[in-house]
Amino acid sequence: MPAAEIVQLLRETIGLDPESIGQPAVERAIQERQAASGLTDARAYCARVLMSKDELQALVESVVVPETWFFRDPGAFDALSAVVRHGALPMATEPLRLLSVPSSTGEEPYSMAMALLDAGVPSARFQVDAMDVSRTALERASAAVYGRNSFRGSGTLGRDHHFETAPGGRRVCERVRRQVRFRHGNLLASPFLPGRDRFDIIFCRNLLIYFDRPTQNRVIDGLGALLKPDGLLFVGSSEGGLALSHGYVSAKLPMAFAFRRPQPARPQRPAPARALLVASPLPLVPSTPPVSPAPIEMPELSADAFCRLGVDQEAQGSLDEAEASFRKALYLDPRHHDAVTHLARLVERRGADAEAKVLWSRAHRLAAGGAR
Numbered sequence: 344m345p346a347a348e349i350v351q352l353l354r355e356t357i358g359l360d361p362e363s364i365g366q367p368a369v370e371r372a373i374q375e376r377q378a379a380s381g382l383t384d385a386r387a388y389c390a391r392v393l394m395s396k397d398e399l400q401a402l403v404e405s406v407v408v409p410e411t412w413f414f415r416d417p418g419a420f421d422a423l424s425a426v427v428r429h430g431a432l433p434m435a436t437e438p439l440r441l442l443s444v445p446s447s448t449g450e451e452p453y454s455m456a457m458a459l460l461d462a463g464v465p466s467a468r469f470q471v472d473a474m475d476v477s478r479t480a481l482e483r484a485s486a487a488v489y490g491r492n493s494f495r496g497s498g499t500l501g502r503d504h505h506f507e508t509a510p511g512g513r514r515v516c517e518r519v520r521r522q523v524r525f526r527h528g529n530l531l532a533s534p535f536l537p538g539r540d541r542f543d544i545i546f547c548r549n550l551l552i553y554f555d556r557p558t559q560n561r562v563i564d565g566l567g568a569l570l571k572p573d574g575l576l577f578v579g580s581s582e583g584g585l586a587l588s589h590g591y592v593s594a595k596l597p598m599a600f601a602f603r604r605p606q607p608a609r610p611q612r613p614a615p616a617r618a619l620l621v622a623s624p625l626p627l628v629p630s631t632p633p634v635s636p637a638p639i640e641m642p643e644l645s646a647d648a649f650c651r652l653g654v655d656q657e658a659q660g661s662l663d664e665a666e667a668s669f670r671k672a673l674y675l676d677p678r679h680h681d682a683v684t685h686l687a688r689l690v691e692r693r694g695a696d697a698e699a700k701v702l703w704s705r706a707h708r709l710a711a712g713g714a715r
Contacts, residue, residue, distance in 0.1 A: 348389050349373055349402070357403055357476055358531050358558035362707050364406075372405040400478065407477050409447040413489075414454045414498025416548070418598025418651070419577050423455060423544065424462040426575065426596070439469040441544045442569065444530060446473030449484025449523070450493050451546060453515050456522040457505045466522060472542075474528035481525050487515040530562050541571040548600075549579035552684065563589045567604065576602045581681040583654045584688050593658035598651050602658075646676035653685055662689060680709045 350369060353359045361369045377388040380398065391398050414420055427439065439459075443452035452473035459469050475481050490512040506513040530550075545566055551559050563585060570576055575594055578586055583593075583600050591602035653668030666689045672682035687702035 346370060346373055346385065346389075349392055352392065352399070353403070353406060354555070354558075356399065356531070357407070357529065358554040358562065359406060360553060360555040360558070363553040365707065369406060372402065376402045376405055404477055404479050407480070409477070409480050410549075411447045411450045412493045412495045412498075413450045414458075414496070414502070415451065416580065416598070416600075417496070417498040418596075419546070419548070419600065420454055420458040420498070422594075422596035422599035422601055423577075424458045426594075427459060427464055428462045438467065439464070439544070440542045441469065441471045441546070442542045443471060443473045443546045444528070445475040445477075445547075445550055446481070446484060446525060447475055447477070448480045448489075448493075449473065449487060449515075449525070450489070451548070452484075452523045452525075453487070453505075453519055454498075455544075455546065456519045457502055460505075460519065460522070461502070466518070469522065471523045473523050473525045475525075476527070476529045478527055481527060484525050487520055488512050489514075530565060531558070541574070542569055543571055543574045544577070545570055545574065546577045548577055549582070551582045551585055552579065559585055560589070570604065572604060574603070578602065579681075580651055580654055581684045583658055584685065587658060593655070595659075597655070600651075600654060646672040646679045646682065649675065650679060650682045650685065653682070657685070657689070662692070665689060678709055680706060683709060 350361050353361075353369070359369075373388075376392075376398070377385065379401075380388060380391060382388045382391065392402060441452075441455055443455060446452050452471045455471050456469075460466065473484065475484075488509050488511050494513075505516055505519050507516050508514075547562075547566055551562060554562065566576060567589070576586065576591065578600050580600055583602070586602045587593075591604060594601040594603050649668045649672035653665040653672065656662075656665035656668060666686065669682045669686040669689065672679050673686065676682070683702055683706040687699050687706055690702060691699035
C-alpha cells in the first residue's frame with residue numbers, strides 16, 4: 344500500500360514509530376498533504392514523496408507537532424543551574440557548550456540560556472546550540488515571539504526580565520537570543536554534527552518515546568558520541584530507563600532525569616595516618632541538650648510527582664518501589680501517559696508479558712488521543 348511505503352520512509356528519515364502518535368494521526372497527515380498537492384491518487388502522491396525532498400519535508404512538518412513551553416519540567420533547569428553554580432562541570436579553560444535537540448520552536452534552548460544567565464554565568468562563558476528537523480519550527484524559534492500557550496505552568500515566574508512586549512505576544516530579549524544558535528539538523532543523519540566538539544550538557548527530552556527500539560538505540564549511541572566524558576544527558580521523564588539500559592548512571596539530581604556516562608574506577612589511595620588526639624587544656628563545658636528537629640510536613644503528592652519519584656527509584660535500582668510509585672500515579676491519574684509507559688517497561692522486565700501487553704496498548708491509545 345502507498346501509505347505503508349510512506350510510513351516506512353518516515354521511519355527511515357526521522358525515526359518515527361507510527362504507534363507512538365497513533366497510526367490514524369499519520370494517515371491524516373498523509374491525506375492532508377496529498378490534498379494540498381492536488382493529487383487524487385494515493386500512488387501518485389507516494390511517488391511524489393519518494394522523489395521530492397521538498398514534499399518529504401512538508402510531510403515531516405505535518406507529522407511533527409511541537410508540544411513545548413518555557414521551563415517545561417522546571418526541575419531540569421534547576422539542576423542545570425545548580426551543577427554549573429556549584430562547579431560540578433569544568434569551565435576554567437573554555438566556555439560551556441550545550442545542545443538542545445530537538446529544539447522545536449525554541450522554548451527549551453531559550454530556557455536553558457535564561458537559567459544560566461540567572462545563575463550568574465557570564466554570557467561569554469556558555470553557548471547553546473539548538474537543532475531541529477522542522478524548518479517551520481526553527482523559523483518560529485528564530486523569530487522568538489510567543490503566545491500564551493508557551494507560558495504554561497509556574498516555571499516562568501520571576502523570568503519577566505527576559506521578555507519584551509511584541510506584536511502577537513512576548514519576545515525573548517536580545518541578550519538571551521544571542522546565546523542560542525539555531526540550525527536545521529536530523530539526529531538520524533550521518534554524521535549528525537560533523538567536525539563539532541563535544542558538549543558538556545545535552546537536552547534531548549521527550550523525543551525518544553516517538554522512536555522504535557532500534558532507532559532509540561541508534562540515537563542514544565549518537566548522543567553519547569557528542570557528550571563529553573564528564574557531561575550530562577537530560578532526557579524526558581519516561582526515557583530514563585532507556586538511558587540506564589545503555590550504561591548511563593543517574594546524576595542523582597532530583598526531578599531532573601539527568602544521567603552521566605559511568606566513570607572508570609580510580610585506584611584507592613592509602614588512608615593517611617591518623618593524628619594523635621591531644622587533650623584540650625580548656626575546662627570542660629556542659630554540653631547543650633540536643634534539640635529535637637521540627638517535624639517535616641510532606642506535601643500531597645500528585646500523579647506527576649509519583650511518576651518522577653518512580654523514575655528516580657528506577658534509576659537507583661529500586662524496581663519494586665518504582666513500580667509501586669507508577670501505580671500510585673495511575674491511581675491518581677489513569678490517563679498519565681508517562682506512568683503507563685514506565686510501568687509497562689517494568690512489568691515487561693519482570694516477565695509479566697500479558698499485563699505488559701495491556702499496558703503498552705493503553706499507552707498507545709493515550710498517545711493517539713493526545714493524552715499525556
